[in-house]
Amino acid sequence: MQTTSVTTMRPIESPMRRALRRFRRHRLAMFSVGVLLVIIVLAVGADFLQGYPPDKMSLGNASKPPSAEHWLGTDRIGRDMWSRLIHGGQVSLLIGLAATLISLSVGIVFGALSGFYGGWVDMVLQRLTDIVMAFPSIVLMMTLAVFTGPGLINVIVIIGAVSWTGVTRLVRAEFLAAKERVYVEAARCIGVDNLSIIFKHILPNTLAPVVAQAAFSVGLAILTEAGLSFLGLGVPLPTSTWGNMLEPARELQVLSNMPWMWMPPALLIVLTVLCVNFIGDGLRDALDPRTLL
Amino acid sequence: MTQYILRRLLVIVPVLLGVTIVVFILINLIPGDPAAFYVSPDLGSNPAQMEIVRERLGLNQPLPVRYVKWLAQTLTGDFGYRTKNGDPVGPVIWLRLQNTMLLAGIALFIGASIGITLGVFTAVRQYSVWDYALTAFSFLGIAMPAFVVGIFGLYVFALKIPLFPAGGISTIGKETSILDTLYHAILPAALLSLNYLASFMRYTRFSLLEVLKQDYVSNARAKGLRENRVINVHALRNALLPVITAIGLSLPSLVVGAVFMETIFSWPGMGTLYLDAVMSRDYPLIMGMNLISASVILLTNLLTDITYAYVDPRIRYS
Numbered sequence: 001m002q003t004t005s006v007t008t009m010r011p012i013e014s015p016m017r018r019a020l021r022r023f024r025r026h027r028l029a030m031f032s033v034g035v036l037l038v039i040i041v042l043a044v045g046a047d048f049l050q051g052y053p054p055d056k057m058s059l060g061n062a063s064k065p066p067s068a069e070h071w072l073g074t075d076r077i078g079r080d081m082w083s084r085l086i087h088g089g090q091v092s093l094l095i096g097l098a099a100t101l102i103s104l105s106v107g108i109v110f111g112a113l114s115g116f117y118g119g120w121v122d123m124v125l126q127r128l129t130d131i132v133m134a135f136p137s138i139v140l141m142m143t144l145a146v147f148t149g150p151g152l153i154n155v156i157v158i159i160g161a162v163s164w165t166g167v168t169r170l171v172r173a174e175f176l177a178a179k180e181r182v183y184v185e186a187a188r189c190i191g192v193d194n195l196s197i198i199f200k201h202i203l204p205n206t207l208a209p210v211v212a213q214a215a216f217s218v219g220l221a222i223l224t225e226a227g228l229s230f231l232g233l234g235v236p237l238p239t240s241t242w243g244n245m246l247e248p249a250r251e252l253q254v255l256s257n258m259p260w261m262w263m264p265p266a267l268l269i270v271l272t273v274l275c276v277n278f279i280g281d282g283l284r285d286a287l288d289p290r291t292l293l
Numbered sequence: 294m295t296q297y298i299l300r301r302l303l304v305i306v307p308v309l310l311g312v313t314i315v316v317f318i319l320i321n322l323i324p325g326d327p328a329a330f331y332v333s334p335d336l337g338s339n340p341a342q343m344e345i346v347r348e349r350l351g352l353n354q355p356l357p358v359r360y361v362k363w364l365a366q367t368l369t370g371d372f373g374y375r376t377k378n379g380d381p382v383g384p385v386i387w388l389r390l391q392n393t394m395l396l397a398g399i400a401l402f403i404g405a406s407i408g409i410t411l412g413v414f415t416a417v418r419q420y421s422v423w424d425y426a427l428t429a430f431s432f433l434g435i436a437m438p439a440f441v442v443g444i445f446g447l448y449v450f451a452l453k454i455p456l457f458p459a460g461g462i463s464t465i466g467k468e469t470s471i472l473d474t475l476y477h478a479i480l481p482a483a484l485l486s487l488n489y490l491a492s493f494m495r496y497t498r499f500s501l502l503e504v505l506k507q508d509y510v511s512n513a514r515a516k517g518l519r520e521n522r523v524i525n526v527h528a529l530r531n532a533l534l535p536v537i538t539a540i541g542l543s544l545p546s547l548v549v550g551a552v553f554m555e556t557i558f559s560w561p562g563m564g565t566l567y568l569d570a571v572m573s574r575d576y577p578l579i580m581g582m583n584l585i586s587a588s589v590i591l592l593t594n595l596l597t598d599i600t601y602a603y604v605d606p607r608i609r610y611s
Binding site: 127128130131133134135136137138139140142143144145146147219223226227230231232233246249250252255256259262266269270273274277278 | 307308309311312315319322323432433435436437438439440441444445447448452453459460545546548549552553556557567568571572574579582583586587590591
């Protein structure tokens with residue numbers, strides 16, 4: 001009897017599958033995934049998609065507007081802009097992902113410890129968060145940049161070290177609610193130790209909002225790198241990133257007369273961040289069972 | 294209420310103290326001997342001379358002692374002197390802070406007034422063409438960082454269509470007047486406001502739509518009030534509460550945006566000063582500016598909370 005009723009029921013969906021199905025219905029997010037994939041393919045395949053190496057100078061060809069040979073023109077020392085743009089994408093995307101990995105790890109660990117243990121652990125970690133949040137992010141990052149000097153790894157660490165505060169607050173709130181649930185009590189009763197309860201039992205249940213937050217963090221990290229490099233405090237030349245490609249635009253002459261030098265990286269930064277934000281929106285809605293899709 | 298404010302002030306004190314410790318430790322972690330700065334290598338500095346300089350500057354004392362001395366001095370408003378040119382740090386920051394506050398103030402005013410207006414406009418026309426168009430615009434506005442908005446704005450409105458000056462705070466060779474300053478401020482301020490305009494618009498739209506579902510709004514309508522009055526008087530007052538918090542919390546990012554806008558438009562504010570301090574490794578100035586900006590942000594957070602408690606009578610802090 002029971003078996004027949006089970007077979008007529010819809011198969012039970014795993015939470016992952018359900019989230020995927022709901023995400024696919026988010027048209028804007030799916031479209032953004034497509035656009036972002038194109039950008040990623042261009043960046044990853046940069047070495048095969050260009051006729052010129054990104055740091056090959058050619059002073060005779062300096063500051064040329066777009067043409068058949070140089071699709072996006074050349075910069076002031078004759079480097080091919082298209083090649084620099086797609087190579088810059090590699091670095092910008094890498095920094096976005098790596099910095100997010102750092103800020104997420106720090107944020108999750110701090111938030112989990114803070115929310116789970118409470119008491120003085122919570123007190124210390126939350127005051128630390130307050131202190132970091134009291135600085136305008138760029139001011140603190142510029143100070144750290146003086147301290148570390150320029151460099152790819154330094155920029156990743158600096159961005160990661162300053163942007164974990166939001167995740168910490170988010171994870172802490174989730175843990176405060178989760179630690180009162182019955183499954184945690186059950187785990188305690190069978191003698192599971194605290195660390196396993198935190199990372200194996202509670203953490204997977206709190207990841208939904210963190211995943212969406214991670215997407216927004218990637219976008220923010222890409223913007224931050226671009227901002228720091230634009231100020232001349234980020235990744236140093238000859239490595240190209242979308243941010244340091246914008247730096248020449250601080251000169252009025254370049255800004256006014258050579259728009260091919262700064263418009264493509266500026267537009268690509270905005271397009272990438274827009275896509276990442278839409279994907280974040282899509283993930284948030286897909287993972288939140290309360291949203292109707 | 295007084296008790297609430299006092300208690301919040303008490304929470305701020307340890308955080309502010311933490312800020313001073315972080316700033317002090319960071320600066321002292323930077324490699325290099327500050328005493329070397331005061332001894333000219335051309336004169337052939339010997340260890341004995343260096344020791345005298347260290348003694349005179351108090352650099353031979355242990356770190357905690359130096360921290361307490363520095364803190365005591367800072368609390369009297371003395372931030373020391375710039376290593377770059379010997380200017381006193383406090384007055385220099387104060388001058389630049391005023392310029393930044395002018396820029397950020399105009400930006401916040403434009404962002405809040407137009408953002409809230411557009412938020413109401415789209416909320417009452419939910420799912421219309423206007424709603425979709427302005428929502429799309431707000432997504433773009435939020436994704437555009439200040440430096441991209443800044444260079445595009447400068448390119449279009451100052452270089453290609455020369456409506457506004459391309460930078461600076463006053464016309465060179467002209468007497469400084471408020472009108473001239475405002476004329477220079479309006480383009481960077483408007484561009485800086487774009488981000489906030491977009492996000493305040495989304496907050497207002499979302500919040501107003503939530504409030505419009507409430508019973509008391511139906512009640513106001515059932516009473517026969519005009520739709521205008523229902524929205525602008527009954528619904529909007531409550532809908533604006535979360536927007537107040539959003540405005541208060543936007544201040545740190547407004548500072549970040551101002552750094553870029555000032556750099557692009559050569560506006561003599563905190564942002565350009567800080568970039569100068571960082572580039573020339575002017576440590577007293579870096580310390581002073583970190584402290585001031587963190588204090589300003591902590592105080593505005595407090596002000597936001599107090600405003601919120603004041604305008605929302607449902608919130609009672611005991």
